[in-house]
Amino acid sequence: xxxxxxxxxxxxxxxxxxxxxxxxxxxxxxxxxxxxxxxxxxxxxxxxxxxxxxxxxxxxxxxxxxxxxxxxxxxxxxxxxxxxxxxxxxxxxxxxxxxxxxxxxxxxxxxxxxxxxxxxxxxxxxxxxxxxxxxxxxxxxxxxxxxxxxxxxxxxxxxxxxxxxxxxxxxxxxxxxxxxxxxxxxxxxxxxxxxxxxxxxxxxxxxxxxxxxxxxxxxxxxxxxxxxxxxxxxxxxxxxxxxxxxxxxxxxxxxxxxxxxxxxxxxxxxxxxxxxxxxxxxxxxxxxxxxxxxxxxxx
Amino acid sequence: xxxxxxxxxxxxxxxxxxxxxxxxxxxxxxxxxxxxxxxxxxxxxxxxxxxxxxxxxxxxxxxxxxxxxxxxxxxxxxxxxxxxxxxxxxxxxxxxxxxxxxxxxxxxxxxxxxxxxxxxxxxxxxxxxxxxxxxxxxxxxxxxxxxxxxxxxxxxxxxxxxxxxxxxxxxxxxxxxxxxxxxxxxxxxxxxxxxxxxxxxxxxxxxxxxxxxxxxxxxxxxxxxxxxxxxxxxxxxxxxxxxxxxxxx
Numbered sequence: 260x261x262x263x264x265x266x267x268x269x270x271x272x273x274x275x276x277x278x279x280x281x282x283x284x285x286x287x288x289x290x291x292x293x294x295x296x297x298x299x300x301x302x303x304x305x306x307x308x309x310x311x312x313x314x315x316x317x318x319x320x321x322x323x324x325x326x327x328x329x330x331x332x333x334x335x336x337x338x339x340x341x342x343x344x345x346x347x348x349x350x351x352x353x354x355x356x357x358x359x360x361x362x363x364x365x366x367x368x369x370x371x372x373x374x375x376x377x378x379x380x381x382x383x384x385x386x387x388x389x390x391x392x393x394x395x396x397x398x399x400x401x402x403x404x405x406x407x408x409x410x411x412x413x414x415x416x417x418x419x420x421x422x423x424x425x426x427x428x429x430x431x432x433x434x435x436x437x438x439x440x441x442x443x444x445x446x447x448x449x450x451x452x453x454x455x456x457x458x459x460x461x462x463x464x465x466x467x468x469x470x471x472x473x474x475x476x477x478x479x480x481x482x483x484x485x486x487x488x489x490x491x492x493x494x495x496x497x498x499x500x501x502x503x504x505x506x507x508x509x510x511x512x513x514x515x516x517x518x519x520x521x522x523x524x525x526x527x528x529x530x531x532x533x534x535x536x537x538x539x540x541x542x543x544x545x546x547x548x549x550x551x552x553x554x555x556x557x558x
Numbered sequence: 559x560x561x562x563x564x565x566x567x568x569x570x571x572x573x574x575x576x577x578x579x580x581x582x583x584x585x586x587x588x589x590x591x592x593x594x595x596x597x598x599x600x601x602x603x604x605x606x607x608x609x610x611x612x613x614x615x616x617x618x619x620x621x622x623x624x625x626x627x628x629x630x631x632x633x634x635x636x637x638x639x640x641x642x643x644x645x646x647x648x649x650x651x652x653x654x655x656x657x658x659x660x661x662x663x664x665x666x667x668x669x670x671x672x673x674x675x676x677x678x679x680x681x682x683x684x685x686x687x688x689x690x691x692x693x694x695x696x697x698x699x700x701x702x703x704x705x706x707x708x709x710x711x712x713x714x715x716x717x718x719x720x721x722x723x724x725x726x727x728x729x730x731x732x733x734x735x736x737x738x739x740x741x742x743x744x745x746x747x748x749x750x751x752x753x754x755x756x757x758x759x760x761x762x763x764x765x766x767x768x769x770x771x772x773x774x775x776x777x778x779x780x781x782x783x784x785x786x787x788x789x790x791x792x793x794x795x796x797x798x799x800x801x802x803x804x805x806x807x
Contacts, residue, residue: 395635396652396695409636459693460652464635467628470598489732493693496725497596533597534604536574536790 264482264503271504272479279477281306283431285359290377291432295441299379307361362553398457400442417472430474438480447484462497499531521547560713564746565723569754570765576686579721581609589678591669593685595627608793623669659704681718689725698734747772763787
């Protein structure tokens with residue numbers, strides 16, 4: 260469960276969200292996209308196009324040349340992988356074959372988008388139907404979303420319930436701007452929310468669904484709007500990975516010469532510690548991102 | 559025997575202590591009731607195997623009763639209507655009818671009460687982690703009541719041990735959690751407090767552990783405090799005196 264704290268205007272977290280979905284399509288995974296803000300159909304029309312290997316090499320070469328000319332000490336270059344930790348590479352030309360690269364200036368072709376099966380959940384279309392569930396004591400939008408996810412998991416066999424299924428696949432779930440007012444939750448606009456447990460309960464049930472199925476999930480949440488910090492602490496404990504994006508737009512860091520090549524910072528608050536005593540902590544903890552015309556990089 | 563141990567973590571993940579106590583008590587031949595609220599059974603099983611214990615085998619021979627909170631929650635919320643009413647879910651409080659943790663307590667009591675099958679040394683209740691119950695809507699009072707009832711049965715009546723993990727952050731704004739943690743600290747015989755280093759992340763020293771031993775709950779004796787630093791490895795955790803990590807020497 261990857262929990263992403265949105266940057267102030269949601270620009271870059273939205274980009275990460277789309278990368279996650281785009282990678283799912285390129286890998287042939289099934290998608291589940293949920294939003295209360297944009298219709299998932301529109302989100303899927305705006306995914307970045309994948310780069311072919313040879314063109315990427317050239318892109319990286321250009322970038323590398325630019326970096327070398329600027330005398331950075333310990334300059335590490337990586338491309339962001341959303342599902343796993345960023346891989347730090349010492350040499351810009353030896354990128355690993357894990358994951359794919361994307362060109363944010365181009366949109367993914369409709370044929371590629373249609374090549375995978377996907378499910379959408381747009382809150383305002385779902386509200387009309389009455390939920391038939393027992394007392395969950397949870398925000399109804401969240402409850403519906405959970406029911407919808409559970410239905411897809413069990414009907415499509417992601418929980419291993421259908422042994423006849425020839426090929427096991429992964430379900431990628433992306434939930435946009437959870438906790439915002441559009442979901443009917445006031446946790447992002449009130450110091451004392453009406454139901455402070457809805458969001459955390461939702462995360463707990465979602466965690467249960469993820470653990471029992473072949474799925475991965477990214478959530479973006481506008482935490483900069485949350486006044487109740489206690490909820491943020493609880494949410495961190497309930498997530499496997501917590502990443503925060505801080506953009507420099509409108510902040511005094513925009514003019515700080517240290518950050519002149521970057522658009523924002525990446526804060527890794529928590530990394531998963533699963534099936535092991537240890538976790539895979541990287542050496543570098545100060546990460547910043549920048550969005551060039553074609554590439555979004557984190558270094 | 560009859561001891562209450564509190565595991566506490568701040569700025570770091572103290573779950574390695576949970577894995578330790580789980581394999582420790584199973585190897586010692588105790589009957590263990592493990593309430594695992596945040597991770598799946600396979601997660602603990604994989605780590606336990608690295609520590610030399612098979613949870614699956616322990617379950618099969620009746621030594622380990624494992625409550626997988628996540629699975630229990632899904633069964634409760636998505637389960638069929640015709641679920642037997644005389645066997646309420648241990649996480650019944652999620653369904654909203656009552657805010658107390660009575661059902662969870664009953665589950666613990668039933669798991670550890672002597673059943674005549676197999677003779678195990680002393681019952682143990684292990685819980686990972688208590689802070690999650692607050693996130694799920696249980697009130698601090700309900701959580702403390704639950705712990706109190708467990709203590710009465712497990713520590714006093716059955717002469718067993720309890721080990722509970724809680725999270726706490728410095729400058730935490732989670733008042734409910736702080737209330738529970740502080741209250742438990744006062745009632746613990748032993749506190750193992752894992753903290754991330756104040757100086758920040760370090761590859762060779764993952765954190766510091768403070769061991770606080772209550773010498774006497776009645777007399778005004780000073781608690782015994784020991785501090786060690788530790789490094790977590792794949793199958794082991796090494797402890798050393800502060801400043802004496804292998805990387806430094």
